[in-house]
Amino acid sequence: MTEVRISHLTKSFGAGPVVDALSLTIGHGEFVSLLGPSGCGKTTTLRMIAGFEDADSGVIAFDGSDVSRVPAEKRDIGMVFQNYALFPHMTVAQNLAFGLEMRKIPAAEIRTRIARVLDMVQLGTMTERYPSQLSGGQQQRVALARAIVIEPRILLLDEPLANLDAKLREEMRVFIRDIQRRVGITTVYVTHDQAEALSMSDRVVVMFGGRIAQTGAPADIYDRPATRQVAGFVGQVNVIEGVVETASGEGGHVRLPFGTIEAPRIGAATPGARVALALRPEAVSLVPPAGAGWQGRVVSRHYGGNLVDYRVAMADGTVIHAQTFPTTQFEPGAEVGVHADAARLWPLGD
Amino acid sequence: MLSRLFTGYCLIVYAFLLAPIFVVVAASFNAGNFLTFPPQGLSLRWYVVFFENEVFMRAIRTSLWVAALTACISTVIGTAAAIYAVRHAGRMKDTVRVAMLAPLLLPEVLTAIALLFFFYAVGMGTRTMAGMVIGHVVITLPFVFMNVVASLESFDPALDLAARSLGAGRYARFRRIMLPLIKPGVIGGALFAFIISFDTFTISFLLKGIGTSTLPIQLFDYLRTNFTPEAAAVSSVSIAMTIAVVVVIEKVLGLRIHRF
Ligand SMILES: Nc1ncnc2c1ncn2[C@@H]1O[C@H](COP(=O)(O)OP(=O)(O)OP(=O)(O)O)[C@@H](O)[C@H]1O
Ligand SMILES: [Mg+2]
Numbered sequence: 201m202t203e204v205r206i207s208h209l210t211k212s213f214g215a216g217p218v219v220d221a222l223s224l225t226i227g228h229g230e231f232v233s234l235l236g237p238s239g240c241g242k243t244t245t246l247r248m249i250a251g252f253e254d255a256d257s258g259v260i261a262f263d264g265s266d267v268s269r270v271p272a273e274k275r276d277i278g279m280v281f282q283n284y285a286l287f288p289h290m291t292v293a294q295n296l297a298f299g300l301e302m303r304k305i306p307a308a309e310i311r312t313r314i315a316r317v318l319d320m321v322q323l324g325t326m327t328e329r330y331p332s333q334l335s336g337g338q339q340q341r342v343a344l345a346r347a348i349v350i351e352p353r354i355l356l357l358d359e360p361l362a363n364l365d366a367k368l369r370e371e372m373r374v375f376i377r378d379i380q381r382r383v384g385i386t387t388v389y390v391t392h393d394q395a396e397a398l399s400m401s402d403r404v405v406v407m408f409g410g411r412i413a414q415t416g417a418p419a420d421i422y423d424r425p426a427t428r429q430v431a432g433f434v435g436q437v438n439v440i441e442g443v444v445e446t447a448s449g450e451g452g453h454v455r456l457p458f459g460t461i462e463a464p465r466i467g468a469a470t471p472g473a474r475v476a477l478a479l480r481p482e483a484v485s486l487v488p489p490a491g492a493g494w495q496g497r498v499v500s501r502h503y504g505g506n507l508v509d510y511r512v513a514m515a516d517g518t519v520i521h522a523q524t525f526p527t528t529q530f531e532p533g534a535e536v537g538v539h540a541d542a543a544r545l546w547p548l549g550d
Numbered sequence: 551m552l553s554r555l556f557t558g559y560c561l562i563v564y565a566f567l568l569a570p571i572f573v574v575v576a577a578s579f580n581a582g583n584f585l586t587f588p589p590q591g592l593s594l595r596w597y598v599v600f601f602e603n604e605v606f607m608r609a610i611r612t613s614l615w616v617a618a619l620t621a622c623i624s625t626v627i628g629t630a631a632a633i634y635a636v637r638h639a640g641r642m643k644d645t646v647r648v649a650m651l652a653p654l655l656l657p658e659v660l661t662a663i664a665l666l667f668f669f670y671a672v673g674m675g676t677r678t679m680a681g682m683v684i685g686h687v688v689i690t691l692p693f694v695f696m697n698v699v700a701s702l703e704s705f706d707p708a709l710d711l712a713a714r715s716l717g718a719g720r721y722a723r724f725r726r727i728m729l730p731l732i733k734p735g736v737i738g739g740a741l742f743a744f745i746i747s748f749d750t751f752t753i754s755f756l757l758k759g760i761g762t763s764t765l766p767i768q769l770f771d772y773l774r775t776n777f778t779p780e781a782a783a784v785s786s787v788s789i790a791m792t793i794a795v796v797v798v799i800e801k802v803l804g805l806r807i808h809r810f
Binding site: 250251252271272273274276277278279281283285286287288289298299302303346347350356 | 706708709711712713714715716717718719722726727730731
């Protein structure tokens, strides 16, 4: 197991930095995801860890020793590519043997290691197939097997599930995480799919424009997003803005354009100051109209099976997004009472 | 209906391409003393004459040597140039490409004359076969280059990165990953180089070493004074050799290429 320490890593391709003074430590055996929109520098960061790209400045250290000058082929990393990059002229067994042969491992040991890893990815019977004779999911597992059979110090994965269909993608999430735990390897996983990052990772690193916006456990990122950008990128969110009327302890009474609410946390805001609160759609419930509380009118309804998606227009025109269980449903146009779970309100920075 | 028309069209094209070859081959079995078609009687006598003709035999050996040498040199240089152009040249890619294809744009005579001046200017002259081989390399290089570039364009750079991540150095990556995958292009290029070198006339004629002669030159020489079916026999053997090279290489090396 290896600890990866990245400090002040910077890289630009001509105009402006693509990775900007990025610092991050990935612990022994930890599974960390880099999550961010397209073009935010995730792949570039991963390629610098792998050694495919030189950093302009900054340090990457494995277990305390600087690897900046170590070429990729000597870094002892396992990498899984988005398009798998399996060698098309080699069988599954030959693909897996390649890295071991490069390490001059005796043939007998190569065979036992390949057999063990193929068993792990449930492809024991496919050794003599060529990649073109495998399904996408099988190719994906061969790529994973090829990366871990060399028992690398670090496993790097760049959107490995992007080319699979939705069902298979969910299966592979569990599968990859399970194998990663069994092997206990330090892993960096790049994705722009928030569900993937949240469900697989020990820690999620949210990136925008080459910088880290927030680092934290999946629940931290989702329930306690640092900024509007993070809140908006990781799942869906209502950002409601109001003015703090009175503060008490960490919380306060907030006046919104369409009502008031008792927020348990208002961050650094003081009475009289504006505050932006994140409210996840599933923390909003709709009830038959009652005299008190927030009132609104259903604008649209989308049935999603396990949940129903509503857009509700409040008195001042603000539209609130609500997700509820489909037990009671409201027709578009119906007047409803809107109830927000105050415990789920979270103050956002800028 | 359309496919019938198309088949007919293909047959006409093939007939057009193959008829001269057929005529030459048929004429080579002529029993008479003159190059005529249809042949007067069937016989292998002109083949015997050809194989006993020391001058032709020397010429054919020279041609084979030159073609083999040209194919080797051209393939190594052309492949290296193609790898540079596609993988490393960056923005220079188009410049490199145009430079490599330049010999195709010039008439062969001009290339030959330019080389001739050059060889004399550097004091090398045409005493040896080196000049002719260099000339052949120059005119065959674009074919190797184009073939290898075509197969490199479909080579996924991620494969190279994958091999690097697995611990493969430069040489291992070339030998075990890139070369096997671009092999169709490399072999195709080598084949082209061999055949073009074997068949070319103009450049050989101007650059040939003193006292040496390739098969096409010897044939030309022969036809200036003789008009026997021996010429047809020479041509037939030349055609057969070209076909043999294609078939043998396709069989020996080609089959493994198409395995996946
Ligand atoms: N070799 C390169 N030359 C020039 N620009 C590059 C190069 N590689 C990446 N970039 C630029 O750097 C930025 C970040 O690229 P990167 O591939 O790291 O993004 P990403 O976060 O992985 O995005 P995606 O989710 O689309 O894969 C992009 O704007 C891209 O255009
Ligand atoms: Mg990427």
